[in-house]
Amino acid sequence: MLAKVSILLSLMCCSSPLFAQADFAGQWAPLYHEDTIERLPGPELGDYTGLPLNEAGRMRADSWDADRISVVQEYQCRPHVGHYALRGLGPMRIWNEYDPATQRVIAYRMYWAAYESQRTIYLDGRPHPPDHVAHTFQGFSTGVWEGNMLTITTTHFKPGYTRRNGVPSSAKAKLTEHWVRHGDYLTITSVLEDPAFLAEPLVRSQNWFFDPGQRAGLFPCEYLPEVPQPQGAVPHHLPDANPFLKEFADWYAIPFDATRGGPETLYPEYRQKLGTYKPLPRCERFCDCMSFADCLSPFPPRGQR
Amino acid sequence: MKTVTTAVIVVLSIAHFAFAQAPGGRGGQPPRSPREAAPVDLTGYWVSVVTEDWRWRMLTPAKADFAGVPLNAEGRTLGRAWDPAKDEADGAQCKAYGAPAIMRQPGRLHITWQDDHTLRIDTDYGTQTRLLYFGGKAPQGAEPTWQGYSVAQWEQPLRGVGLPEFIPIGLNPREGLRGRSLEVVTTGLRAGYLRKNGVPYSMGTVLREYFDLSRESNGDTWFVVTTIVEDPQYLVTPFVTSTNFKKQADATGWNPTPCVVK
Amino acid sequence: MSPHVACRIARLKLPIGTALVVVLAVTGAIRAEQAQPVPPRPAQPTVDEVEIRVLPVQRNVYMLLGAGGNTTVQIGNDGVLVVDTQVAGLAPKILAAIRKLSDKPIRIVINTHVHGDHTGGNEALAKSGPLPVRIMAHENVLKRMTAPNQPSVSEASLPLSEYFTPTRDFFFNGEAIVLHHVPAAHTDGDSLVFFRGSDVVSTGDLFTPESYPVIDLQNGGSVQGVIAGLNRILEITVPAKFQEGGTYVIPGHGRLCDEAEVVEYRDMVTIVRDRIQDLIKKGMTLEKVKAARPTRDYDTEYGTNTGFWTTDMFVEAVFRSLGGKK
Numbered sequence: 001m002l003a004k005v006s007i008l009l010s011l012m013c014c015s016s017p018l019f020a021q022a023d024f025a026g027q028w029a030p031l032y033h034e035d036t037i038e039r040l041p042g043p044e045l046g047d048y049t050g051l052p053l054n055e056a057g058r059m060r061a062d063s064w065d066a067d068r069i070s071v072v073q074e075y076q077c078r079p080h081v082g083h084y085a086l087r088g089l090g091p092m093r094i095w096n097e098y099d100p101a102t103q104r105v106i107a108y109r110m111y112w113a114a115y116e117s118q119r120t121i122y123l124d125g126r127p128h129p130p131d132h133v134a135h136t137f138q139g140f141s142t143g144v145w146e147g148n149m150l151t152i153t154t155t156h157f158k159p160g161y162t163r164r165n166g167v168p169s170s171a172k173a174k175l176t177e178h179w180v181r182h183g184d185y186l187t188i189t190s191v192l193e194d195p196a197f198l199a200e201p202l203v204r205s206q207n208w209f210f211d212p213g214q215r216a217g218l219f220p221c222e223y224l225p226e227v228p229q230p231q232g233a234v235p236h237h238l239p240d241a242n243p244f245l246k247e248f249a250d251w252y253a254i255p256f257d258a259t260r261g262g263p264e265t266l267y268p269e270y271r272q273k274l275g276t277y278k279p280l281p282r283c284e285r286f287c288d289c290m291s292f293a294d295c296l297s298p299f300p301p302r303g304q305r
Numbered sequence: 306m307k308t309v310t311t312a313v314i315v316v317l318s319i320a321h322f323a324f325a326q327a328p329g330g331r332g333g334q335p336p337r338s339p340r341e342a343a344p345v346d347l348t349g350y351w352v353s354v355v356t357e358d359w360r361w362r363m364l365t366p367a368k369a370d371f372a373g374v375p376l377n378a379e380g381r382t383l384g385r386a387w388d389p390a391k392d393e394a395d396g397a398q399c400k401a402y403g404a405p406a407i408m409r410q411p412g413r414l415h416i417t418w419q420d421d422h423t424l425r426i427d428t429d430y431g432t433q434t435r436l437l438y439f440g441g442k443a444p445q446g447a448e449p450t451w452q453g454y455s456v457a458q459w460e461q462p463l464r465g466v467g468l469p470e471f472i473p474i475g476l477n478p479r480e481g482l483r484g485r486s487l488e489v490v491t492t493g494l495r496a497g498y499l500r501k502n503g504v505p506y507s508m509g510t511v512l513r514e515y516f517d518l519s520r521e522s523n524g525d526t527w528f529v530v531t532t533i534v535e536d537p538q539y540l541v542t543p544f545v546t547s548t549n550f551k552k553q554a555d556a557t558g559w560n561p562t563p564c565v566v567k
Numbered sequence: 568m569s570p571h572v573a574c575r576i577a578r579l580k581l582p583i584g585t586a587l588v589v590v591l592a593v594t595g596a597i598r599a600e601q602a603q604p605v606p607p608r609p610a611q612p613t614v615d616e617v618e619i620r621v622l623p624v625q626r627n628v629y630m631l632l633g634a635g636g637n638t639t640v641q642i643g644n645d646g647v648l649v650v651d652t653q654v655a656g657l658a659p660k661i662l663a664a665i666r667k668l669s670d671k672p673i674r675i676v677i678n679t680h681v682h683g684d685h686t687g688g689n690e691a692l693a694k695s696g697p698l699p700v701r702i703m704a705h706e707n708v709l710k711r712m713t714a715p716n717q718p719s720v721s722e723a724s725l726p727l728s729e730y731f732t733p734t735r736d737f738f739f740n741g742e743a744i745v746l747h748h749v750p751a752a753h754t755d756g757d758s759l760v761f762f763r764g765s766d767v768v769s770t771g772d773l774f775t776p777e778s779y780p781v782i783d784l785q786n787g788g789s790v791q792g793v794i795a796g797l798n799r800i801l802e803i804t805v806p807a808k809f810q811e812g813g814t815y816v817i818p819g820h821g822r823l824c825d826e827a828e829v830v831e832y833r834d835m836v837t838i839v840r841d842r843i844q845d846l847i848k849k850g851m852t853l854e855k856v857k858a859a860r861p862t863r864d865y866d867t868e869y870g871t872n873t874g875f876w877t878t879d880m881f882v883e884a885v886f887r888s889l890g891g892k893k
Contacts (some may be wrong), residue, residue: 053354
């Protein structure tokens with residue numbers, strides 16, 4: 001009898017319709033084929049391209065000085081806030097958490113090597129906490145399946161960056177993500193709403209590759225005073241006084257207005273406004289930037305210039 | 306014992322026939338067409354919102370700017386030799402508008418069903434047309450074209466076989482499996498450019514794409530197309546990008562423009 | 568206990584309303600070059616509409632949110648310690664919330680500053696149990712509460728266990744508690760309350776993460792003092808790892824925080840101060856400074872054009888603190 005059942009099961013299984021993969025557990029290596037320079041060596045000062053910034057976001061970004069995150073002790077080991085972590089430095093590990101009573105997946109847990117960040121995405125239908133509880137860099141996340149897509153909502157972020165050249169994000173930010181796995185590729189579409197600094201939602205997508213051999217490690221960081229400074233010094237630029245804002249436009253021969261971001265600059269019709277733009281005759285900075293190793297300097301080694 | 310076994314066989318059989326149906330068709334009925342079986346609606350007008358790689362997409366990058374593209378030495382040598390004037394003279398203005406690149410260009414798309422088995426994508430930027438054929442395979446020996454030959458399907462899983470969902474013993478309901486993605490594989494491509502500054506891809510390129518639709522809390526509908534370019538001649542590893550399009554209510558902003566070399 | 572645990576008690580429905588009481592007093596101070604009597608307090612919100620929410624913070628310490636400022640409660644075998652008592656009408660509800668945490672008597676009340684939304688419940692809490700309750704605050708709080716131009720208050724609500732030194736410490740419920748006086752900040756009588764064992768700081772209105780700091784010039788406040796006070800908080804706080812957790816910070820109003828958010832807030836006040844200072848150096852009047860909108864990149868997070876403490880009022884307070892000439 002058992003043999004008959006077994007045979008029948010085998011036949012049915014072999015002819016059953018197959019379903020898409022939907023487990024995200026494992027080691028994921030980030031692919032930096034998009035916005036490589038922003039995500040690896042880092043965005044240039046004054047580069048707000050691709051961001052639907054409002055006036056407040058632009059003003060705050062203009063006031064930012066890079067000394068803030070190196071000289072001010074409290075910033076030295078500060079992680080990227082969760083929505084920016086997706087743009088990501090570093091490998092990611094995801095694992096399932098099961099409810100022992102039902103053996104259902106009730107959460108995804110994540111670990112990023114960068115800043116040893118940890119995140120939980122609850123799948124058990126729990127509500128988000130009230131606003132007065134402590135906010136965190138990773139926020140509070142819940143997820144629901146929509147077919148083969150996991151849609152995640154995150155609130156309760158601490159203030160942070162939308163881009164690490166000073167473009168801010170506020171504690172009012174809300175992130176929606178859509179995760180889809182296609183074979184060994186994971187695509188995460190992120191929709192960031194931040195009424196403080198964005199004129200419309202910022203929609204971006206990032207890709208990871210399944211890499212079982214990867215081992216996300218530690219991120220040693222120790223904060224300590226390295227430069228003598230008065231207590232409570234906050235490096236910043238007064239309004240309209242930042243001397244570095246035109247560097248990006250000059251280095252890459254981009255019209256300055258285009259570097260200021262804003263929703264208008266994101267749509268195809270903006271190309272008409274760019275009009276008589278002429279690119280540089282030849283690339284001069286970060287031309288071969290593809291990985292950490294070849295993005296360490298803006299300029300190629302002497303023999304390759 | 307015999308009764309239990311028989312019951313199990315009956316239950317499993319019902320489950321098998323309930324779930325082993327052809328896409329959309331229940332046993333005994335003709336299978337549904339890809340159009341009828343579409344789990345999501347990709348038709349309509351869509352606008353590219355350029356929030357990533359802005360200066361590589363909205364502007365023509367400088368010559369020899371390969372940032373982010375995993376080119377090998379041969380690819381870089383060819384890229385450094387980019388000559389837009391020669392492309393113009395050769396009538397190859399559309400070299401940067403081929404299937405591996407066109408979705409990355411800032412523009413609008415109009416997606417329609419040409420027939421029950423063919424999804425059509427028209428672009429205003431470069432006035433290109435892509436035809437995504439459900440079923441079948443690329444014809445052998447056909448002349449390569451900018452858009453190549455695209456074979457589409459509503460995504461099937463790569464691996465994994467499951468028992469029917471409702472058996473309660475030892476199994477929880479499946480999650481995340483009901484596919485909603487469009488998978489497209491394109492071959493037969495004419496050699497072209499991944500970017501307008503002459504970053505090359507070869508004729509042997511295979512392009513794999515996945516289209517995924519989402520609806521946001523503010524009412525907007527988007528799709529993301531994950532584009533995987535495999536070119537053994539010029540790329541060290543596959544070149545992977547993902548591009549986001551927002552749905553429009555109508556053709557507002559539709560602005561057909563011809564291919565230009567720069 | 569982790570501060571990420573959702574609160575246990577039913578939700579608060581009313582926003583902070585009785586800080587209106589405080590801020591009308593501040594409004595009066597800002598609009599007059601000379602000290603003038605504090606305007607009469609408006610009608611308080613119906614206490615029936617307010618629900619007290621309790622949030623466990625860390626170890627012995629809890630945060631109560633109501634219609635006035637936040638209240639901090641420390642429990643243990645020695646009894647209950649309360650920091651800031653909100654408004655008088657809420658005292659029964661605050662006591663009820665405390666009773667759910669501990670059945671021990673209240674022994675100590677600490678006022679972080681003089682304002683009525685932090686001292687209004689003093690008398691009721693002081694009389695709530697069989698044992699005497701020590702009410703502690705900086706001596707400037709006592710002076711302000713007993714000033715001739717202030718409405719009279721009962722002796723039972725006065726902080727008669729005052730201190731005048733830079734710090735005051737004592738041991739209670741198994742941990743050291745240190746009061747730090749912050750001169751000329753939100754007012755001239757501000758105290759930070761540091762629970763050394765629980766690793767929690769109550770800041771009073773020196774730190775309010777969801778609004779610009781109220782600078783009560785009439786009661787001796789100044790922007791320089793606010794900045795110094797925020798830096799003092801940063802000297803006390805130590806994050807656990809990667810700038811998160813560790814020392815928790817209970818603000819005067821608003822959500823529970825840790826060091827990272829105090830840094831953001833300190834940066835904001837410092838930058839706004841620097842901007843307005845620069846405009847004063849350029850000879851701008853108050854109206855021109857307001858027209859320049861030096862806070863516009865912070866307004867969505869902290870500012871408002873309506874209510875008891877507007878952006879304009881904050882700008883004016885900073886302007887006056889810096890000696891700007893109207």
